[in-house]
Each structure stands twice: as structure tokens, then as C-alpha cells.
Amino acid sequence: MQKLSRRQLVLLVLLTVVWGINWPVMKLGITGYPALTFRALSIWLGIPVLALGLLVLKVPFRIPRRHWPELVRLSAANMFVWHACIILALQTLSSGRTAILGYTMPVFSAVIGALFFSAALTRRGWFGVSAAAVGVALLLWHELSGLAGRPLGVALALTAAATWALGTQMLRHSRIGVPTLAIAFWMTVLTGVVMTLLALLFERDEWRAPGATVWAAVAFNAVLIFGFTHATWFHLARSLPPLASTLSVMFIPVVGVFSGAVWLGEALHWQDWAAVVLLASAIASVLWPRAGLQARRPD
Numbered sequence: 001m002q003k004l005s006r007r008q009l010v011l012l013v014l015l016t017v018v019w020g021i022n023w024p025v026m027k028l029g030i031t032g033y034p035a036l037t038f039r040a041l042s043i044w045l046g047i048p049v050l051a052l053g054l055l056v057l058k059v060p061f062r063i064p065r066r067h068w069p070e071l072v073r074l075s076a077a078n079m080f081v082w083h084a085c086i087i088l089a090l091q092t093l094s095s096g097r098t099a100i101l102g103y104t105m106p107v108f109s110a111v112i113g114a115l116f117f118s119a120a121l122t123r124r125g126w127f128g129v130s131a132a133a134v135g136v137a138l139l140l141w142h143e144l145s146g147l148a149g150r151p152l153g154v155a156l157a158l159t160a161a162a163t164w165a166l167g168t169q170m171l172r173h174s175r176i177g178v179p180t181l182a183i184a185f186w187m188t189v190l191t192g193v194v195m196t197l198l199a200l201l202f203e204r205d206e207w208r209a210p211g212a213t214v215w216a217a218v219a220f221n222a223v224l225i226f227g228f229t230h231a232t233w234f235h236l237a238r239s240l241p242p243l244a245s246t247l248s249v250m251f252i253p254v255v256g257v258f259s260g261a262v263w264l265g266e267a268l269h270w271q272d273w274a275a276v277v278l279l280a281s282a283i284a285s286v287l288w289p290r291a292g293l294q295a296r297r298p299d
Helices: 006-030 035-056 065-092 095-102 105-116 123-139 141-148 151-172 180-206 212-239 242-247 252-264 270-287
Strands: none
Touching: 006 035, 006 065, 006 095, 006 212, 006 252, 035 065, 035 180, 035 212, 065 095, 065 151, 065 180, 095 151, 095 252, 105 123, 105 151, 151 212, 180 212
């Protein structure tokens, strides 16, 4: 495993905080408002923010035509399925439950990597995956009876997690030789088109002007989620080893659970605190450098 650069560490902390508190933010945004439409609005308002970032950093937008089939596949695995399934799951589950189920992704990623991408797990890797799995189980401890009554929401969240895990492995092994920000931009544009079509197909009769709470949640998602965290995640996913990049975000459901407790009154239990220790151990197992390991030069 490699040592994180200072920039990667800062990005990881910001990603964890912003993505974590977005779970109750999204729950507030879609309460009484069409979920797919909420997601489409957030994406289209976030695209100019992301485009501005490319312009400021002087990153070219162009992706050669020969790479577009792979770009569509990456978009489908990393974003299409994730965004459609997870926002629909959030309609039926609490923000904390949805975050926990969504971030079973590292466990799926480890299995997919071993089966399809020849990713051999070290002893530290197995410890990290096991600790993450137990931590997720503890976070779900008091939710199991409620989850049993909402099988569709659970199935959607787990489908989203498994597909995102596959997409992360695909992104890591991608041979598209363009800046990650350009890939993130066009993946976001394609996802906006897909979410708009889904909203048009399934929610057109429910369309109405958003209220103040919905607009605030849309703005949060547009600027911080689609304008910042997605591009940050794709950068980390391409610059860190697959296991390190996936387990490194395991604190996001913890932030989601605790912020949901503060804002939405969702209950906390001792298992939640035990899960914090286990997930911190999982992250340390893959990001703490071995003795003598030199830091990798950042992208």
C-alpha cells in the first residue's frame, strides 16, 4: 500500500465530510419531491460548476472519439446505475441505512477485484475488508428488522453498491489517456441525460416547482457533490490502488449516520461507536504505509 500525499489526504477528508453529510441533505431534498427529478436538477446545475473548474485549471475537455465507447461503459457502471438506484432507495429507507448499504461497495470491490481483475489481497487487505464488513454489520444492527420490511429499497441500494464497485475497478484499469477531470465532466453530462430521461419517463406527472428546502438541497448537490466530490473521487480512484481507494471512503457512512442523527433525529447505539473503531482500522490497514515505503508522486 502507498502513502498518501498531503493533497490526497486533504481531498479524502473533504470528500468524506461533504459526501457524508449529503445523505441527510438528499433525504430532506426528496421528501415530498420526485427523486429522479431532484437528481437530474442537481446534475445539470452542477455541470457548469465542474466546467468552470476545468477552465480555471486549463484542463482540455476533448476526449478522442475512439475512447467514447469505454467512457459510456465507465459512466454506466460508476454513475448511471448508482445515481438512479441509490436515490430511489433513499425514498424508502432512512438516510443512515441508505448510506450504510451504499458503502458496502468496498466489500463488493474486493471480491470483484479478486475474481475478475487478478487483484491479490494481502493479509492487511483481508483485515481491512473484514473490518469494514463487520463495521457495516454493526451500523446495520438496529436496522435489520426495518430493512426486512423494505426489500426493494435494500435491493436497490445493494445493486447500486455492487455496480459502483465494478465501476471503480474498471476506472482503475481504464486506458483512456486524458485527465481525470475531463472524464468526470463527460461522465456527469451523460448521467444528466440519463437521469433526465428517467425522470421524464417515470415522474413527469409529479413535476412541480421546488420549494426552498428542495432548492437548498439541489444547490448543495450541484456545487459540492457534482462540482467537487465526484471529480475528487475519480481522481483518488485512478491514483490510489483499488482497495485503498475503496476502503478509504468507509468513513462516509459513519458521517452519514451521525449527521442523520443530528439533523433528522435518527437513533444512535453503542454499535455505531464500535463501527467507527472498526472502519478506522480498515482505512488504516490499507493507507498506513509500510516501513520504508516511499511516498508516491501525486498526479
